[in-house]
Amino acid sequence: MAGKVFADDILQGKVAFVTGGGTGITGGVARAFAAHGAKLAIVSRKEENLIPQKQYIEENGGECLAIAADVRFYDGIENAIKQAADKFGKIDIVVNGAAGNFLCAADQLSANGFGTVVDIDTKGTFNVCRAAFETLKESKGQILNISATLHYLATPMQIHVSAAKAGVDAITRNLSVEWGLHGIRVNGIAPGPIEDTEGMKRLLMPELKEKTMRKIPAGRFGRIEDVENAALFLVSDAASYINGVTLVVDGGSWLLGTSLT
Ligand code: COA
Numbered sequence: 001m002a003g004k005v006f007a008d009d010i011l012q013g014k015v016a017f018v019t020g021g022g023t024g025i026t027g028g029v030a031r032a033f034a035a036h037g038a039k040l041a042i043v044s045r046k047e048e049n050l051i052p053q054k055q056y057i058e059e060n061g062g063e064c065l066a067i068a069a070d071v072r073f074y075d076g077i078e079n080a081i082k083q084a085a086d087k088f089g090k091i092d093i094v095v096n097g098a099a100g101n102f103l104c105a106a107d108q109l110s111a112n113g114f115g116t117v118v119d120i121d122t123k124g125t126f127n128v129c130r131a132a133f134e135t136l137k138e139s140k141g142q143i144l145n146i147s148a149t150l151h152y153l154a155t156p157m158q159i160h161v162s163a164a165k166a167g168v169d170a171i172t173r174n175l176s177v178e179w180g181l182h183g184i185r186v187n188g189i190a191p192g193p194i195e196d197t198e199g200m201k202r203l204l205m206p207e208l209k210e211k212t213m214r215k216i217p218a219g220r221f222g223r224i225e226d227v228e229n230a231a232l233f234l235v236s237d238a239a240s241y242i243n244g245v246t247l248v249v250d251g252g253s254w255l256l257g258t259s260l261t
Contacts, residue, residue: 007036014039024197029095030057033232071098093144165190230247
């Protein structure tokens with residue numbers, strides 16, 4: 001969880017709805033939001049990914065509602081948004097972190113494999129945003145979409161995720177324009193190679209780690225807390241005039257073609 005770079009109370013009184021909020025990068029973001037005063041609703045397909053996170057947040061004095069739902073299916077997500085808004089009275093912040101990933105060459109990937117990742121990342125992000133619109137309009141809330149840098153150049157074995165995240169970035173820009181008019185800010189974060197994640201374990205073979213690190217301008221892999229701090233900034237009042245931006249948190253990696261997430 002993020003060290004105390006920001007005041008403890010910057011999210012006091014706020015309610016955050018975080019998909020993929022049980023584990024990984026977005027799990028860290030959820031814990032950081034709770035540590036800075038927000039009440040949390042966390043969503044994941046698998047209940048076993050939610051329970052330890054709920055316990056952690058509650059043991060540390062926070063409030064956490066855990067909801068098992070799949071972002072690919074609108075009805076379940078609409079119901080999850082309703083549950084969170086009913087429990088806490090509103091939703092101020094939506095974080096779209098639920099994602100799917102695996103390495104696969106384009107000529108080996110099935111249509112269903114491609115579609116599954118686009119359904120989770122892109123359609124899932126739209127589903128959650130759309131279902132949250134009315135409550136975010138009321139709270140003049142905001143959306144934070146977790147993206148990637150894979151599609152800025154081209155990342156072999158990642159055609160499905162690259163296409164999906166390019167779509168997520170389009171959603172960020174489009175909604176920032178359409179929903180900015182309602183007082184809703186919509187931004188994104190594109191993490192680069194973050195060390196302590198499931199994604200990195202899946203994507204980076206140990207023997208490639210040293211070689212990859214030499215191609216990171218900042219001289220180190222990212223940490224989940226690097227993304228937590230960027231997220232805290234973007235959802236805080238300090239960023240109240242920032243809208244439609246996807247903030248790259250990668251130590252400069254993509255500029256040298258190191259886009260692993
Ligand atoms: N390589 C190639 N194709 C793959 C694959 C892999 N490693 N993993 C899944 N697929 C394909 C499947 O073969 C299937 O296509 P098919 O019906 O043509 O065979 C399609 O993707 C759907 O797979 P399935 O396992 O039924 O989907 P799911 O909804 O249960 O799983 C995934 C979703 C695909 C994203 C799965 O990788 C997953 O659950 N990952 C865990 C979460 C995760 O990735 N987190 C992100 C960390 S960055």
